Amino acid sequence: MDSRAISAALLFNFLLFSAASAFNITKLLSQFPDFTNFNDLLTQTKLADQINSRETITVLALDNGAISSLSGKPVDVVKRILSVHVILDYYDVQKLGKLSNDNTTVLTTLFQASGAATNQQGFIKVKSINEGEAAFGSAVKRAPTYSKLVKSVASQPYNISVLQITSPIQVPGIDSKATNSTPPPPSPASSSPVESPKEAPAPSAETPSKADAPAAETPKAVADAPSSSPPTAEADSPKAADSDADAAAPGPSDASGASSGGRFVGGAVVMAVMSSFLAL
Structure with missing residues (x-):
């Protein structure tokens, strides 16, 4: 039995299983050894659970060779990158072919639904390049579009479609968004301005001391008065004598x-x- 017959049999079993229950992306990809690493990352990042909770989805899958470019990255970064490869609608090869003929089409991804995307990072664009080839890229301005469609891996109209692409979609700035959903704790430098209103009474606290200063100096001036008054008294005493x-x-x-x-x-x-x- 050749590879085409094996793939057809696996796809038939998948369709029968899906008809009886909701689709499972992990079980689906487990039938294709070329996507083992991609499947493992979907499980590690818990994206598989989010994909399985959807009724209509398209997964842009990367084979073991293409996914190797993500090795060494933190799990949260890999999750954001792979969530851009999950389109929140059903697209097969034929439907994508129609879209790519219309200049550029923008599609919504799972990363957009996470609420962590900014500046169009949660959207991808698909357009036709090199005489009708469908290519994907980030919708962020000036992002490259060179991840090409290879083939359809599996599909169940109109619930799930798995399409293979040549390389990961490059999203500018997505690697540096590790704490985008959770704000960082305030640093000592940022807390000092917050405490400054508490230090504001300090000048008012000094004000009484400054107000007290004249009071403290008043006795001093009064004390000085006798020292200056003796000449006056002495000056007056001759007048009295006179x-x-x-x-x-x-x-x-x-x-x-x-x-x-x-x-x-x-x-x-x-x-x-x-x-x-x-x-x-």
């Missing part, structure tokens, strides 16, 4: 009165002497 001396000593008017009185008495004596001579 006032007392002035009170005891005759004023100018009193001195003139005394002198005029003396002259009056002297004149009377002279007049008396002259009268005595005339009488003789």
Whole structure:
């Protein structure tokens, strides 16, 4: 039995199994050894559970050689990259052929549904290149479109379709979004501005001290007052002494009165002497 007959038999069994129950991407890919590594990563990242919970889905699968370019990356980064390879609609080769003839078509992926995508990272574009070949790329501006469609691996119209592509779809910035869904804890540098309002009362706390400073300086000024007042007191004390001396000593008017009185008495004596001579 050739490989085509084996693939047809496996696909028939898959369709029978899917008719009786919901599809299981892990069991489906386990029938194709070329996608073992891709299947393992879907299980490790829990993307298999999300895929199986959908009613309509398209998986852009990578064989063991193409998936090796993701080796060494953190699991959360691999999950985001692979979630871009899950389209939230059913597309087989024929449907994609019609889309690629219409310039560029944008498709929604599972990464967009996660809520972690920004700047069109959750969308991919499909267009025709090289004489009708369907190629995929990120919808982010200036992202390359060179991941080509290889073939259909399995399909169940219109629930699930698995398509092989040549290489992982490159999404700019997706590797650096490890903490996009969970904000990082505040760093000490970022917490200092938050504490600054608490430190704001510090100036107000200093204000009473500044207000108290004049009060503290007031006694000092008062204490200095006696040191400056003694000269005033000393200056005043001579005035008081002078006032007392002035009170005891005759004023100018009193001195003139005394002198005029003396002259009056002297004149009377002279007049008396002259009268005595005339009488003789």
